[in-house]
Amino acid sequence: MKSTFSISRIRPLFTLSFALLLLAGSGTTSILAQNTNTTISPAAVSSDVSQYPTNDALLPGKGPAVTWEGFPKVWADRHKEWARTADKDKGAVVFLGDSITQGWHSLANAFPNIHVANRGIGGDTTRGVLYRLKADVLDLKPKAVVLLIGTNDIGYNANPEDVADNIRAILLALKNSNPNMPVVVCKVMPRSDRNLHAADRIEKLNALVEDFVKSQSNFVECDTWSIYADENGDCKKEYFNTDLLHLNAAGYTQWEAALKPVLAKLNLGTEKN
Numbered sequence: 516m517k518s519t520f521s522i523s524r525i526r527p528l529f530t531l532s533f534a535l536l537l538l539a540g541s542g543t544t545s546i547l548a549q550n551t552n553t554t555i556s557p558a559a560v561s562s563d564v565s566q567y568p569t570n571d572a573l574l575p576g577k578g579p580a581v582t583w584e585g586f587p588k589v590w591a592d593r594h595k596e597w598a599r600t601a602d603k604d605k606g607a608v609v610f611l612g613d614s615i616t617q618g619w620h621s622l623a624n625a626f627p628n629i630h631v632a633n634r635g636i637g638g639d640t641t642r643g644v645l646y647r648l649k650a651d652v653l654d655l656k657p658k659a660v661v662l663l664i665g666t667n668d669i670g671y672n673a674n675p676e677d678v679a680d681n682i683r684a685i686l687l688a689l690k691n692s693n694p695n696m697p698v699v700v701c702k703v704m705p706r707s708d709r710n711l712h713a714a715d716r717i718e719k720l721n722a723l724v725e726d727f728v729k730s731q732s733n734f735v736e737c738d739t740w741s742i743y744a745d746e747n748g749d750c751k752k753e754y755f756n757t758d759l760l761h762l763n764a765a766g767y768t769q770w771e772a773a774l775k776p777v778l779a780k781l782n783l784g785t786e787k788n
Contacts, residue, residue, distance in 0.1 A: 564647045565594040576642040576684060577677035578668055586638040593617070593636050597651065600632070605655050607632035608783060612663040613639040615704065615762060625771045628784045630658070640667045641681035648685060653692045659783055660689055661774065663701035663739065665720055666760075670706070675716050679723035686727070686734060697781045699774065700728050702740040705750040707759035714748025737777050742769050 567590040571580040597604070607630045610616050616635025623631055634651050636643065644664050652660060662685065668678040682700075689698050702721045706713055721740055728734045743766070745751050750759055754766035762770065778784050 562650065564650045565598070566591055567643070568646070573646070574642040575645040576681040578640070578642060578673035578681065579671040580642060581638055581640055581667070582671070583638050589637050590639075590643075594651075597634070601655070604632035606630065606658055607655060608659045608661065608778075609634050609652050609655060609657040610661045610663075611635070611644065611652055612701075613637060613667055615666070616663055618761060619767055619770075621767065625767070626775075626778070626784060629778070632657070638667060639664070640671070640673075641665055641678055641685065642668075644685055645681060645688075648688055653688070656693075657696065659697045659699065659778075659781065661699045661701065661737075662686075663703070665703040665724075666706055666717070669703070669713050669716055669720065670709075670711065675720040675723060678720050679727070682724050683727050686731070690731065690733065695733060697783070698734050699737050699777055699781070700724060700734060701737045701770075701774075704739050704762075705744040705748055707749040707755075714744070718748065735777055735781065737773055739770060739773060742773055 567581075567587040568574060574580055608626075609632045610619065610622060612635045614635065614637030616633060617637045619625070619633065619635070622633050632655065636647075641664050662682075664685070665678050665682060668681075669675070686698060686700070689696065702725075703717050705717060718740070725736055728736050743750055743754055752759065754762060754769055756763050775784070
């Protein structure tokens with residue numbers, strides 16, 4: 516599927532304002548946020564993101580916010596853990612995403628020669644990542660970032676164009692923070708849960724993001740779609756848990772195998788630092 520990712524999809528003022536926010540120091544900075552009705556409203560993002568905001572208007576980006584009742588606790592618990600490991604995680608290759616990333620419990624063993632930090636939060640969306648990006652990732656001064664995000668947006672019936680715009684904003688913020696930092700962008704994986712039939716929307720999202728990734732230096736794609744998708748775009752059951760959304764052990768082995776040559780080309784993994 517070929518699609519064109521228009522640079523004009525994100526308003527220049529929003530992109531500039533958000534990038535400036537992420538590069539700013541501590542404190543509260545006003546930015547523009549877009550709610551689920553795609554109207555722009557003022558919002559403020561605090562430097563303390565340890566609690567998920569109760570007001571959806573505080574979330575940057577486009578599309579739906581998380582409605583799962585258990586999400587604020589997962590968010591808070593993850594941030595409590597990261598507060599304890601923040602110093603150790605500085606300079607790591609940061610794996611950023613949702614429950615698929617959080618659930619990679621063998622991440623350090625999969626890449627023993629790489630200093631890794633897991634910054635996945637189960638249930639997170641692209642808007643959540645935008646909200647926490649500076650505190651959870653940029654402040655670590657990462658050596659590289661491996662990004663996988665967007666499936667929960669699709670699960671909330673988000674527009675693929677809006678999700679792609681949010682991912683583009685994440686990538687631009689990473690690039691603005693360190694133009695020389697490599698970023699590996701993993702394709703959103705297939706899912707077959709809840710009879711969603713999401714293949715067309717996920718493939719469209721992946722195509723939009725792929726167009727943008729190819730236009731930027733230091734961004735590289737990892738194909739985490741085709742290795743998991745069957746001929747209908749549904750997930751291959753041998754790589755997923757019974758929920759047909761989350762990876763099983765064999766699925767994580769596949770992800771590891773897909774990432775290793777990508778990381779090697781970026782000279783990551785030759786030695787642990």
